[in-house]
Amino acid sequence: MPEWTERANKNESGVETAKLRVRPLAAILIMLGGTVALLLGIAISVSFGAADIGLGTVWEAIVWFHPDITQHQIIQELRLPRVLGGAMVGASFAVAGALMQGMTRNPMADSGILGLNAGAGFVLAICLAIFPGLPFMVLILYSFLGAGVGAGLVFGIGSLAKGGLTPVRLVLAGAAVSTLLAALSEGIALYFRIGQDLAFWYAGGVAGTNWFQLKIMFPWVAGAMLAAIMLSRSVTMLSLGEEVATGLGQRTGLVKLAGTIIVLILAGSAVSVVGAVSFVGLIIPHLTRFLVGVDYRWIIPCSAVLGSLLVVFADLGARIINPPYETPIGALISLIGVPFFLYLARKQRRELS
Template sequence: MNQQVTTRVGVNRKADKEKFRSRPWAATLILVGGLILLALGMAVSVSFGAADIKWSVVWAAIIHFNPELTDHQIIRELRLPRVLGGAMVGASFAVAGAIMQGMTRNPLADSGLMGINSGAGFALALCFAFFPNLSFMYLILYAFVGAGAGAGIVYGIGSMAQGGLSPARLVLAGAAFSALLSALSEGVALYFHIGQDLAFWYAGGVAGTKWFQLKIMFPWIGGAMMGAIALSRSITMLSLGEDIAKGLGQRTGLVKLAGALIVLILAGSSVAVVGAVGFIGLIIPHLTRYLVGVDYRWIIPCSAVLGSLLVVFADLGARMVNPPYETPVGAIVALIGVPFFLYLARKERREL
């Protein structure tokens, strides 16, 4: 009997060590292979559309731009900012989701489920209604404020329940509050006759991305990404438990504050550009952890690459569903995200 118990304990310890082991070789493969695949996907996305353009023309438009050629104008002014914006937004949502899941230890955490996206969308609806000529820089700032308010209210509502905050309560509070904000946004759109302006943000898509938006968004997202990488070691410790992180000398309150600020910047700026595209921050971090382990020094950069891949190829697929018309990218991602969310929710219920 004692031998059986000892064997079982040994097996459990081995399983735990395997669970928490990182796989740098897999992460390196994802980063190198993912970037190559991303470059190919972006090249195909730029050349494919209502007007198919040869890769040689695409390369010429990038290297030797001729404004008198229509194909060069299409590539430079429409398709390049679209595909670059999609890659940036995919990376942003994925890294935001990874940080949220690591800090809260909630496998269902995602900016779309925690009220962040809907809060930013509601702030944009108010801006369109009351400040129609507001510059894009101020739109991003108001999106940050809305995202922060949405997340704060969701966490507050979830904490008010008897028994404290739990992953299930947090998701329920986020879903309910997100539905309320979406309804309020639609009400504002109907009352102020701005439904057409908000339709793009409701559906979620990268078709309208412009160069000036990327120029404003890039410093925010670039700075937040560098902050996420700098914070990755602390998030790894925090993901093992707050008591363990404190025992290792981490200032957990400061880490959580910095992480929350990074998430708001990444999600808020992305929503301001492409709308409330959900589930990217839910799917990608889980896939990345499965492939590379639990070390966030690998999870964060790999999540950025895989998130970019998801959005670039989802946008490419959205143009293939019903050409020459386009299906919203948010709908394509949701086809993958909803079943994945249901699987995770069922898995968490079994483990409780």
């Protein structure tokens, strides 16, 4: 397959599509190599901890589990759900970011930057304060609601400015809304004395993930991932511009609505498990587009694999830096994400000037 594929077709309306840069071979290699690296990372992460466990024991605990063996219990009840949860969360944030960037044509779109994480955290703070005994399934639903509230506020405020909604205004509105919601969450935490419970959501981490959470989260994430792949061709057209997509017969309003619902499900599910981890959905889609091109039929699955890799190895690094204590994975990812965000902001400013 050629590394570069160019398409320039005209539809009945006479609209010419932009040339699409596609690297299918690179995408296939990323998915295959990334999956192997992910499996290796999961195995290493499961074996590493306060009690070092050999890879052979990890395999035995997965294939021939014996509840009477302490190491098998540690693997099955603590480490395996933690690592699998991290992989699921990484894929969710990455695919959500890819969809947001494709639909809005905003290179700085990310669930953390645009208020989705803060909105989900704010509603979760209300739930922990007023309804502390809610089951996890209900918390996920409230996370979806909170993510939608955060996104609605950001897009609403950003649209009020003269000149419309630009990428820079969207990011500024996201920063303002996220700060406001975080402050309100902290106020709720102080008043209702749930600061210790809420601290987990701010720090971000997968240490408390269990099988029950994964069983509830998995159908939502799997369904949203499948829907994202089915929508990927339409997102590719939309990323070329709304006029181009309309000229090619795309129902852009319906595509945006479906994509928004998918993003809310992915971001809400991830935040309910890992907390407010930002920049995964910012970094990974840019890296994926650089490697495989601009076709979202390849971007979405590759982003899922690379996002899982990032969070799994970030979680492993969080346990290596200062054992036996753990560094929040949100802080580790931010060490990469903040400079990358500043680079994008400066690049965007140069392009607008």
